[in-house]
Amino acid sequence: MATAxxxxxxxxxxxxxxxxxxxxxxxxxxxxxxxxxxxxPDSDAPRCGRGASHDETLAVVFLCRDCYDNRRPPSQN
Structure with missing residues (x-):
């Protein structure tokens, strides 16, 4: 059974x-x-994103490289 x-x-x-x-x-x-x-640091996994600081909430968030570089349109939920 799969969980969330x-x-x-x-x-x-x-x-x-x-x-x-x-x-x-x-x-x-x-x-x-x-x-x-x-x-x-010694992982061979590709780096397809990065951490960034969120100024309003003072939190660290993780973004895919496309969103970080503004190459992906925001999702419309």
Whole structure:
């Protein structure tokens, strides 16, 4: 049975379109898409996003590279 944090089947990075395996991934705060985010300095996972500071909430957020570089239109939910 899948929980709220488990998605059945393969999950693909919104930036490089490669499958996300293991713990080196995050979800974009802007578009909601999953992307590769290495959590260890010696990880061979691609870096498809980055952390950024959110000035209004004084929080660290994670954005995919496309949203960080303003190449992806904001999601319209």
């Amino acid at each position: 944090f488990q998605i059945p089947g393969p999950v693909f990075c919104v930036v490089c379109n490669e499958e996300l395996n293991g713990p080196h991934r995050s979800t974009c705060q802007m578009c909601g898409g999953p992307f590769h985010q290495p959590w260890l």
